[in-house]
Structures are given as C-alpha cells and as structure tokens.
Amino acid sequence: MAVQMNMPILIVDDYRTMLRIIRNLLSKLGFTDIDEAPDGETALAMLKSRDYGLVISDWNMQPMTGFELLKVVRADAVLKTMPFIMVTAESKVENVQAARQAGVNNYIIKPFSAAVLKAKLKAVLGEF
C-alpha cells in the first residue's frame, strides 16, 4: 500500500533545533502533516488524542524518555501497532538491543543524514 504523504506524524525531541531539522527534512521528503512534542509525556497525551501514522522520537528526554514512551505505546491496546522510529545519540549496542526488544521499528543514530532518514522511513512505512 502506498504511503499517505498527508498522514499525521509526531516527532518527539527536547531540542527545538532537532524538532525543526526533522520537520524540515520530512517536509522536503513530501510529508505534510507533522506535529511536535518536547517530551514523552506530552507525546503520549497527543498520541491518545489523534490518530498518528508514525512516531519519530528521541530517547534522552525528561520527564518521560523516548524509551519509556515506546514501552507505554507497545503496552497500549490502541497504540501498540504504531510505527515507532527512535532517533537518538545513544549509540551503544545495549541501547539498540533494548529498543528492539521493546518493539521499536527502526533506530537512527544522531547525527544522521536526510538519506538515512528516508531509508528508514521506507523500511518502516514502505516505498514513497
């Protein structure tokens, strides 16, 4: 099935610069409906109030980390199948393994290029 370029995407990061970068890259790739959240807790409330097609989240945030958000999403009956990509500077094997075990769909190490973001989006959502 073709990717709907107007599907709502939620990006979660406590650095406004990073939110802006990811938003701009997604826009350049053709996605038109992008929301932002500064931490996991805010993101969770937003996920429960709108039907998002994808979450792109940082790991290291307060009060709720991206990893905690991922676990809550996977434990939620409604949200559990939500495509979830982790974009983080945490680049230890144990982080990737823990995220994978928790059910993340893909994992991007910061800093990343537009090409890497596009490749991971394709891997998770399909061709666009």
Add this chain to the structure above:
Amino acid sequence: MSSNEANTARIKKLTQECVDIVRTILVARREMGRLHDPELRQVHLPRASEEIGAILTMTESATNDIMLAAEDMMALDLSEPDFAAEQINAACMRIFEACSFQDITGQRIANVLKTLQLVESKIEEFENAFSGAASVEPEVVAEKPHSDAALLNGPALEGEGIEQDFVDQLFA
C-alpha cells in the same frame, strides 16, 4: 619568675604549638584521603576533556558543512533555473543535517556540567572539612542506577559507539 623558668615556659608553649600543628596536618591528611575520589580523576575529568574536544571538532565540522553548502548556492548558474532549484534544495538539506550538531553538543555540554558539579561538591566538602563548619560526611556509596537510566549515556565518543550500518544489520 627566673629567666630559666621563663625559657622553660616558652619552650613548653612552642612545643605545644608544634604538637597542634602536627595534629592539624595529620587531620588534614586524613580528611584529604577521605575526599580523594579516583573515579573523578580517572574517569570523569578525562571524559569531560574528551567531550569538550568532541564539541570543538563537531562545531568546526558543522560550520564547514554549512559554509560549503552556502558557497555551492552562491556559485550556482541561475541561467538553468530547474537545475539551480534542485541544487539549492540539496544544499538546504545539507544545512539541516549539519545543524543537528546543536543537539549532540548540547548533550555533551550537559555531561561536562555534571562533572563540574561533581568537582564543585568535592571543593565544598574540602572547605567544610577545613573550616570546621561541618564534619565531612562518610562517603556515600552511589546508588546503582535503574536499568533504564543506565541506558542514558548521551553521545558516544569516537570509537565508543556503534555505527548506523551496524544498527541497520540488526534491523535487516
């Protein structure tokens, strides 16, 4: 009082002062020993130094990338508008990518700040130990971090972390 008695009293006083000085030195040595923190010297301070080095390298690299993208745009031949638009788009993407340094350096600076706070607390303990304002508390054994918290390390230094290619293999 005879001059002999006066001399003896002075010698006693001097001797007592010497004993007090030695005692103070011994107490100081003991307190310094208690404040000694090998982890601060062997782990935290070198790490902070490397983090600052990585910040310098990354900001320089990002600045260079942004300037290169801007130079590429300035050098464009605008007589071919479609090609120029494509090149401008690509250059903008490179600028966005380069700007992600701010997030990484922010996390590195946060790690350096943690080390500075550790140094500050050691200095405070040291001052308290010598001012007599408060006794030095016994060394508190650091609580083992919660397993999730143990995964929060921030950006890795060169040679420490894994590359995106390795991650891709795990998700292939």
